[in-house]
Amino acid sequence: MNTTPIISPAGATTISTPDVHRMIGALTRQLHDSLNGLGLTEKVNAWADEIPDAKSRLSYIARLTGEAAEKVLNRVDLAKAQDDYIAAETRRIGALIVKDPVAAVAKGHVMNFLSDVERSTKEIDGHLTEIMMAQDFHDLTGQVIAKVVNLAAAIEEELVRLLVLTAPAHLPAEATPAATADKAAPHGPSLSGPVVNPEGNPDVVKGQSEVDDLLASLGF
Amino acid sequence: MANELRFLVVDDFSTMRRIVRNLLKECGYSEADEAEDGVAALNKLRNSNFDFVVSDINMPNMNGFQLLAEIKKDEKLKHLPVLMVTAEARKEDIVMAAQQGAAGYIVKPFTKATLEDKVTLILTKMGLK
Numbered sequence A: 001m002n003t004t005p006i007i008s009p010a011g012a013t014t015i016s017t018p019d020v021h022r023m024i025g026a027l028t029r030q031l032h033d034s035l036n037g038l039g040l041t042e043k044v045n046a047w048a049d050e051i052p053d054a055k056s057r058l059s060y061i062a063r064l065t066g067e068a069a070e071k072v073l074n075r076v077d078l079a080k081a082q083d084d085y086i087a088a089e090t091r092r093i094g095a096l097i098v099k100d101p102v103a104a105v106a107k108g109h110v111m112n113f114l115s116d117v118e119r120s121t122k123e124i125d126g127h128l129t130e131i132m133m134a135q136d137f138h139d140l141t142g143q144v145i146a147k148v149v150n151l152a153a154a155i156e157e158e159l160v161r162l163l164v165l166t167a168p169a170h171l172p173a174e175a176t177p178a179a180t181a182d183k184a185a186p187h188g189p190s191l192s193g194p195v196v197n198p199e200g201n202p203d204v205v206k207g208q209s210e211v212d213d214l215l216a217s218l219g220f
Numbered sequence B: 001m002a003n004e005l006r007f008l009v010v011d012d013f014s015t016m017r018r019i020v021r022n023l024l025k026e027c028g029y030s031e032a033d034e035a036e037d038g039v040a041a042l043n044k045l046r047n048s049n050f051d052f053v054v055s056d057i058n059m060p061n062m063n064g065f066q067l068l069a070e071i072k073k074d075e076k077l078k079h080l081p082v083l084m085v086t087a088e089a090r091k092e093d094i095v096m097a098a099q100q101g102a103a104g105y106i107v108k109p110f111t112k113a114t115l116e117d118k119v120t121l122i123l124t125k126m127g128l129k
Helices: A017-037 A041-099 A101-106 A109-134 A137-166 A177-181 A208-217 B014-026 B038-047 B064-072 B091-099 B112-125
Strands: A005-007 A014-016 B006-010 B031-035 B052-055 B082-086 B104-107
Touching (some): A017 A041, A017 A137, A208 B091, B014 B112, B031 B038, B038 B064, B052 B064, B064 B091
Parallel strands (some): B006 B031
């Protein structure tokens, strides 16, 4: 076994590797006993289940914000193209009117231009509506973020409790469980929020058509 | 007549309140106020006249189900149609909303066409359109 001595940062104490292993073993045992003593084992198991779920939720946030950004940029591109078209047409028709106002009207250039403007503005309005709708990610991701924050707060709270109860008596307890308790469950009664992984889950609907079908089957 | 109807949009996210109000305006319903949770909504409903409520479910203080229950047990408010617009996609939530008297249920994310269709359907059923 390697018995290389370890020198502490202060350089005052020398600890051998077997000693370090023994200390880590003792700490692990103390942590294990403390978790059992405080009844936290079940909570730790629950956290182990929830952390992958938190990872899916964070992936969901990344996907939703990415899709929203993509949608906005695509719609801005389309709206700018329409805007450029109107600007170019305005210059062209302006030049025709200056050159020969009667011909510009008689040949239908002005009326065609007005029709184009009306069509383009309607299309731009549609793009603006889609850009506005894309902002709904704020609501959906906000709810998911709240759930992940609640999980982190719950873990933090229990770890602080563990730390306070197992800390040497002479150390001041700067953080207490009460300091973090108020962070949990800001949204009151438990609701599931946005469905992050709807596939293969028969208990949730996957879109508005399924909502309508369900309500219709109930006679609503 | 539809243009004179007054809507109350209830959602804890200001972005969503703004989106719904803008969509209602595009659909011809420009009279709309907003509330950030069920408590604020109930205060506004009891102190002013509204014709239609569009409400989220997952909100602090008083959620959408609690707001719906309060509206339906209030003699002066129970006639109001309540359209739930929510991310809650569990079938049991949808059934519960219908059983509690919700006039409609929309899951987020939704489209302008869906909102317009549901509002029109509800108003038509009520003889208001």
